[in-house]
Amino acid sequence: MPITRPIKKSTEIGKRREIIQPARNPETSNGISYGKYNSTQEINFKGLNISVEKDEGVFHFRREIAGSIFTANVATTKDEYFLEPVEPMNIPAHVTDFLQIKFEEIVVEPETTTTIYLTMPLGIGIFLEAENGEMNLLDMAGFNNPKFALYGQPRRGVITRVHTSKVYTKPPATKNYKEAILHLDIDNRTDQWIKIGRIVMYMKGLELYYDSTVVASCAEMIVTSPDKAHINCLDVSLFDGLTKCSGVFKQGKISKFCSINDVVRDKMFTMDMGLK
Amino acid sequence: MEDDSVMEDVTDFFSKTFTGNEFFDTKLIGEITIGNVIAIAIIIIITIIVARQIGKIVQHKLMIKSEAKEAERFAKVIRFIIYIIGFLIICPQLHFDIAGMFVAGGAIAIVAGLAFQDALKNVFFGLFMIIEHPIKVGDVVIINGVEGYVEDISLLSTKIRQYDGLILRVTNTSVYSGNITNCVTNVARRFDYHVDVSYTEDAEKAIKIMKKTLANHPLVLTEPAPQIFVNVLGASGIDIEARIWAPSEFWWTARTELLWKVFSDLRDENIDIPFNQLTLWFGEEEAKKLQETIEAKKEKEEGNSGKSTP
Numbered sequence: 001m002p003i004t005r006p007i008k009k010s011t012e013i014g015k016r017r018e019i020i021q022p023a024r025n026p027e028t029s030n031g032i033s034y035g036k037y038n039s040t041q042e043i044n045f046k047g048l049n050i051s052v053e054k055d056e057g058v059f060h061f062r063r064e065i066a067g068s069i070f071t072a073n074v075a076t077t078k079d080e081y082f083l084e085p086v087e088p089m090n091i092p093a094h095v096t097d098f099l100q101i102k103f104e105e106i107v108v109e110p111e112t113t114t115t116i117y118l119t120m121p122l123g124i125g126i127f128l129e130a131e132n133g134e135m136n137l138l139d140m141a142g143f144n145n146p147k148f149a150l151y152g153q154p155r156r157g158v159i160t161r162v163h164t165s166k167v168y169t170k171p172p173a174t175k176n177y178k179e180a181i182l183h184l185d186i187d188n189r190t191d192q193w194i195k196i197g198r199i200v201m202y203m204k205g206l207e208l209y210y211d212s213t214v215v216a217s218c219a220e221m222i223v224t225s226p227d228k229a230h231i232n233c234l235d236v237s238l239f240d241g242l243t244k245c246s247g248v249f250k251q252g253k254i255s256k257f258c259s260i261n262d263v264v265r266d267k268m269f270t271m272d273m274g275l276k
Numbered sequence: 277m278e279d280d281s282v283m284e285d286v287t288d289f290f291s292k293t294f295t296g297n298e299f300f301d302t303k304l305i306g307e308i309t310i311g312n313v314i315a316i317a318i319i320i321i322i323t324i325i326v327a328r329q330i331g332k333i334v335q336h337k338l339m340i341k342s343e344a345k346e347a348e349r350f351a352k353v354i355r356f357i358i359y360i361i362g363f364l365i366i367c368p369q370l371h372f373d374i375a376g377m378f379v380a381g382g383a384i385a386i387v388a389g390l391a392f393q394d395a396l397k398n399v400f401f402g403l404f405m406i407i408e409h410p411i412k413v414g415d416v417v418i419i420n421g422v423e424g425y426v427e428d429i430s431l432l433s434t435k436i437r438q439y440d441g442l443i444l445r446v447t448n449t450s451v452y453s454g455n456i457t458n459c460v461t462n463v464a465r466r467f468d469y470h471v472d473v474s475y476t477e478d479a480e481k482a483i484k485i486m487k488k489t490l491a492n493h494p495l496v497l498t499e500p501a502p503q504i505f506v507n508v509l510g511a512s513g514i515d516i517e518a519r520i521w522a523p524s525e526f527w528w529t530a531r532t533e534l535l536w537k538v539f540s541d542l543r544d545e546n547i548d549i550p551f552n553q554l555t556l557w558f559g560e561e562e563a564k565k566l567q568e569t570i571e572a573k574k575e576k577e578e579g580n581s582g583k584s585t586p
Binding site for chain 2: 092093095096145146147148149150151154155157158159162256257258259
């Protein structure tokens with residue numbers, strides 16, 4: 001019998017982050033440097049080339065990655081742009097607002113909470129900031145080859161950006177230009193052993209935090225029956241000293257990629273078509 | 277019957293409340309008293325408030341399900357109905373004979389109904405479409421064989437923008453009573469390809485190449501996974517069928533992009549895709565006769581060309 005305890009946000013993550021230290025990828029010295037750039041600084045990083053030419057108050061912006069070229073003329077008074085990790089959406093187009101991470105099945109004991117770490121894909125956002133502080137997304141690029149999958153059935157389902165991850169018990173080493181760490185608290189509120197092999201998140205709530213070497217996010221999964229769980233993305237920094245990303249999510253109609261009623265409640269997504 | 281008694285109760289309430297003393301019974305215009313005027317003013321205010329509030333609630337509830345324009349239109353209809361009810365409550369205060377009005381109104385309604393029956397039918401089907409929602413603005417639909425985007429749904433008709441840019445106006449009666457295929461109700465949609473490879477080729481190798489091509493394309497869904505299999509041993513080659521799912525919104529993009537990629541990748545791997553061909557066999561006797569005829573014709577042609585040479 002499923003136990004129907006009220007859903008509440010986990011408060012454990014704040015305590016844990018003090019003792020957890022991020023794993024540093026040996027490649028991190030070769031990781032991308034997020035932050036502020038000006039028009040004299042060109043970026044050439046593993047096939048991502050960004051250049052800006054200044055022409056009397058108009059900046060000619062050019063980005064190239066894997067044969068895909070984006071150009072824009074920007075009229076701005078500020079001679080700078082920002083590189084930040086962003087949610088893995090809008091590449092190659094706005095196909096969905098949902099992210100599905102598949103992983104090796106884990107079995108969770110009844111009425112317990114466990115924490116795992118997964119990797120998740122990310123995009124690189126190029127932002128402009130106006131004098132009044134208004135940030136604007138100019139362009140997005142990504143090092144991942146995006147793939148999509150249907151969670152559920154064509155008649156009752158959700159189109160998701162899909163990613164496969166290993167299951168880690170501590171924060172894994174990741175490439176900060178390609179993947180982020182996802183801290184996932186699994187709260188099995190049922191009195192049964194539960195098998196879990198995937199999570200689906202609504203990217204509205206996905207908050208990324210970054211520093212020079214790592215990008216991370218937190219979420220919780222509250223399992224209320226063997227086939228049903230609520231996924232909450234949490235606005236919490238996994239490690240001390242991380243900066244919050246600007247984010248690119250814009251609220252729109254989700255009926256184009258979600259044909260199920262009542263599975264999205266603000267930032268929470270309810271997986272009711274299986275957890276494996 | 278119950279509605280009638282409610283109406284009567286309401287009209288009685290206003291008639292009795294604002295009468296019975298000298299001030300209320302002072303006549304202003306004809307039989308209309310000060311009490312009547314006060315009652316009319318109160319009824320008008322209440323009607324406006326009720327119409328606005330109910331209209332707002334209806335619009336808000338419908339906007340969750342449908343386009344803002346449709347919801348607004350439906351709310352207008354509801355408001356209009358409430359105003360009519362308000363007017364009917366006011367009538368006794370103006371000393372109009374409602375029964376007589378209903379008789380006259382009934383006769384007018386019958387005449388109007390006969391004259392505008394098609395228009396009224398469309399209006400009702402328009403309302404049904406707003407409530408039932410088989411299609412909405414922006415959907416890709418096939419209605420009675422016409423395919424395109426739903427541009428607008430009004431009370432009388434639905435506009436379909438066909439792929440060539442032409443706008444087709446279909447009456448709501450035809451839409452509602454006809455066959456509607458909504459291509460984007462489901463979030464994922466399938467399309468199929470049939471690729472013939474030559475009998476001299478390894479079909480398994482061709483399938484492997486096709487699988488790789490599909491796996492590299494972002495819009496091909498990994499779940500449900502594409503199915504690729506030998507479908508038929510055809511007249512000209514081995515027919516390989518691919519069943520591919522894509523997000524409904526990007527179905528056309530995926531369908532148009534992929535076929536050439538599949539063909540190019542097969543060609544790059546030297547997989548022969550044959551033209552339609554037919555091998556005719558006449559039997560030995562017939563073949564011999566045919567050979568002789570061809571040779572005789574050839575000799576004759578050579579003889580003719582030799583004569584014409586100077």
